Amino acid sequence: MTRKIDPEGEIVTHIKNKDLVRKRRRQIVDAAVKLFIKHGYHKTTTRELAKETGLSIGSLYEYISTKDDILYLVAIAIHAEVEQGVKDALARPTHSKDALAEVIREYFLVCDRMSDHVLLMYQVTHFLPEKWEKKVLEAELRITNLFIDAMKQLRVLGKLPNLDDNTINLIGHNISIMGHTWAFRRWYFAKIFTIDQYIEQQTEFIMSYLEEAKN
Amino acid sequence: MTRKIDPEGEIVTHIKNKDLVRKRRRQIVDAAVKLFIKHGYHKTTTRELAKETGLSIGSLYEYISTKDDILYLVAIAIHAEVEQGVKDALARPTHSKDALAEVIREYFLVCDRMSDHVLLMYQVTHFLPEKWEKKVLEAELRITNLFIDAMKQLRVLGKLPNLDDNTINLIGHNISIMGHTWAFRRWYFAKIFTIDQYIEQQTEFIMSYLEEAKN
DNA sequence: ATTATCTATAGATCTATAGATAATGC
DNA sequence: ATTATCTATAGATCTATAGATAATGC
Numbered sequence: 001m002t003r004k005i006d007p008e009g010e011i012v013t014h015i016k017n018k019d020l021v022r023k024r025r026r027q028i029v030d031a032a033v034k035l036f037i038k039h040g041y042h043k044t045t046t047r048e049l050a051k052e053t054g055l056s057i058g059s060l061y062e063y064i065s066t067k068d069d070i071l072y073l074v075a076i077a078i079h080a081e082v083e084q085g086v087k088d089a090l091a092r093p094t095h096s097k098d099a100l101a102e103v104i105r106e107y108f109l110v111c112d113r114m115s116d117h118v119l120l121m122y123q124v125t126h127f128l129p130e131k132w133e134k135k136v137l138e139a140e141l142r143i144t145n146l147f148i149d150a151m152k153q154l155r156v157l158g159k160l161p162n163l164d165d166n167t168i169n170l171i172g173h174n175i176s177i178m179g180h181t182w183a184f185r186r187w188y189f190a191k192i193f194t195i196d197q198y199i200e201q202q203t204e205f206i207m208s209y210l211e212e213a214k215n
Numbered sequence: 216m217t218r219k220i221d222p223e224g225e226i227v228t229h230i231k232n233k234d235l236v237r238k239r240r241r242q243i244v245d246a247a248v249k250l251f252i253k254h255g256y257h258k259t260t261t262r263e264l265a266k267e268t269g270l271s272i273g274s275l276y277e278y279i280s281t282k283d284d285i286l287y288l289v290a291i292a293i294h295a296e297v298e299q300g301v302k303d304a305l306a307r308p309t310h311s312k313d314a315l316a317e318v319i320r321e322y323f324l325v326c327d328r329m330s331d332h333v334l335l336m337y338q339v340t341h342f343l344p345e346k347w348e349k350k351v352l353e354a355e356l357r358i359t360n361l362f363i364d365a366m367k368q369l370r371v372l373g374k375l376p377n378l379d380d381n382t383i384n385l386i387g388h389n390i391s392i393m394g395h396t397w398a399f400r401r402w403y404f405a406k407i408f409t410i411d412q413y414i415e416q417q418t419e420f421i422m423s424y425l426e427e428a429k430n
Numbered sequence: 431a432t433t434a435t436c437t438a439t440a441g442a443t444c445t446a447t448a449g450a451t452a453a454t455g456c
Numbered sequence: 457a458t459t460a461t462c463t464a465t466a467g468a469t470c471t472a473t474a475g476a477t478a479a480t481g482c
Contacts, residue, residue, distance in 0.1 A: 016433065040342060042257035046471060056436045061472065122337045122399075127255060137402060166407050170416050173403070177396050178389070184337075185388055187352060192381050201385055209423045231459065261445060271462045276446065 011069050015062055024063045027053050029077045032070050037116045041071055041124045071124055072132045078117045079139035085110035086146050100210075101203050103150050108179050108202070112195045115183035122184065140176075148172035151210075160210055171206065178202050226284050230277055239278045242268050244292045247285050252331045256286055256339045286339055287347045293332045294354035300325035301361050315425075316418050318365050323394050323417070327410045330398035337399065355391075363387035366425075375425055386421065393417050 015021050031052035035044040046067055050060040064070055089106030111118055125136055151168050154160040163171075182189060182198055189198060230236050246267035250259040261282055265275040279285055304321030326333055340351055366383050369375040378386075397404060397413055404413055 014433090020434085040257075042255075045469080057472080058437070058474095059435050062434075065472090067471070119341065123339075123341065126334065126338065141403065167416060169407060170404075170413075171420070173396065173400055174393070174417075174420070177392065177400070181388065181392050185392070188356065188388070189385075192384060198385075201382060202389075205386070205389070205424050209420050229459090235460085260443085272445085273447080273463070274461050277460070280446090282445070 011072070012065055013063050021063060024053075024055070024059075025073060027055075028060065028063060028070060029073050032074045033077070033117065033120075036071075036074060036124070037120055041120075041127065068127075068129055068132075072128055072136075075121065075125065075128065075132075075136045076139065078114070078121060079136065079143070081117075082107075082110055082114060083139065083143050083146075086143060090146065090150070098207075100147075100150055100154060101207065103147065104175055104203055104206070105199050107147070107175070108182060108195070108199045111179035111182055115186060118180050118183035122180070144172050144176040147175045163210075171209070175206060178206075226287070227280055228278055236278060239268075239270070239274075240288060242270075243275065243278060243285060244288050247289045248292070248332065248335075251286075251289060251339070252335055256335075256342065283342075283344055283347075287343055287351075290336065290340065290343065290347075290351045291354065293329070293336060294351065294358070296332075297322075297325055297329060298354065298358050298361075301358060305361065305365070313422075315362075315365055315369060316422065318362065319390055319418055319421070320414050322362070322390070323397060323410070323414045326394035326397055330401060333395050333398035337395070359387050359391040362390045378425075386424070390421060393421075 013021055015024075028049070031049055031054075032044070035048055035052055038044075046060065047057060049070065050057040053060060055063075064073070086103065086107050089103055094102050121136075125133060128136060148168055148171075151160060151171065155162065155168070182195065193201070228236055230239075243264070246264055246269075247259070250263055250267055253259075261275065262272055264285065265272040268275060270278075279288070301318065301322050304318055309317050336351075340348060343351060363383055363386075366375060366386065370377065370383070397410065408416070
């Protein structure tokens, strides 16, 4: 079920050894995430990237063909990590009586852990070459769909009111964005909430709508 | 009441004529907004900015002292425009029986008109020198506070349940961000909603919480 | 022999300023 | 005389590649 995403196959390289390519690109992504978060994409130079990766610039350019490629690798890696986090939560047996709340909670915790990454995505997605921007938006949508599907399942079970699809879609996106919101409004929220309080309040907000509509 | 914000006083210039400074900076901002939206801040060169503004680079640099200054002028201008839009809505006599819904509606419409600007802000706020980033976040907070104050007023009038301040703050931020959401998830929402439908649905979402809590 | 890595640098910018020129006001 | 504007360019990068060197496998 957990479809393996292999985006790297699309970035050209002259290196024959596939495992090596994977390994080096992982190094590149790790270095890039660190530097992009610190200085942003545009202000990070390929030289700095090479240095942080531990390769020479020459070698770096054997594994990618343009600086944009690195941005794409980073974007995909971040989305994959968030997606995995949510999927893990979905796979785990639910202790809470409310499965949806459980998923929301795990997702918000992922967003909390990865808030620098979330901010980075908002900064740079738009700078990807169109073809790759599309891929990244698809990844984003895949995550949102995890919430939407969870709600649709509950709807079938009669545990949720019979909302129409568009409304459920909207709620899914709202959940997704409320996670991001914790990341990019942390400068404010951290003054009045812990992450747990934030989760509790937002969950209540979402649930109250889903409950009320039931009647 | 409508406090005049004069951020420009803080950017140094050798030009004596205050009116001229205002005029030229307005030109600069107009050019910059256009180019930044099109190519992003980092990829827009000072030469392009000068050309679009109609000044030589030399002259451009008489009105600002670094490229960052231009970003700051742009950020403040955009926030001022959004803030003004919402304030206008608040000042207007309410026809709707629900004052809050009216304000939300106008705000969302502003976000719809200015969605490119909203996206731009998410890209660049973090690249402002710290002192100015702070100013921009304050501007953002001022807008959010318009919603929060509107709700607090309703609370006093007994038209809203007696929610605690933090909860109202959170709802205020949610409203603020739902406006932005239309901008940065337009690629998806435009497929399933018109802006009017989006407003209606999100308003219902917010209101249902405020109503329910009343009981 | 083949594959991976490195050094050195071409070539293309980009920001910001110095110093010269034009416009404005007394 | 003072204020505003322009031209020309210094000085500093930055991406990407060519061609040389080192490591690996038969």
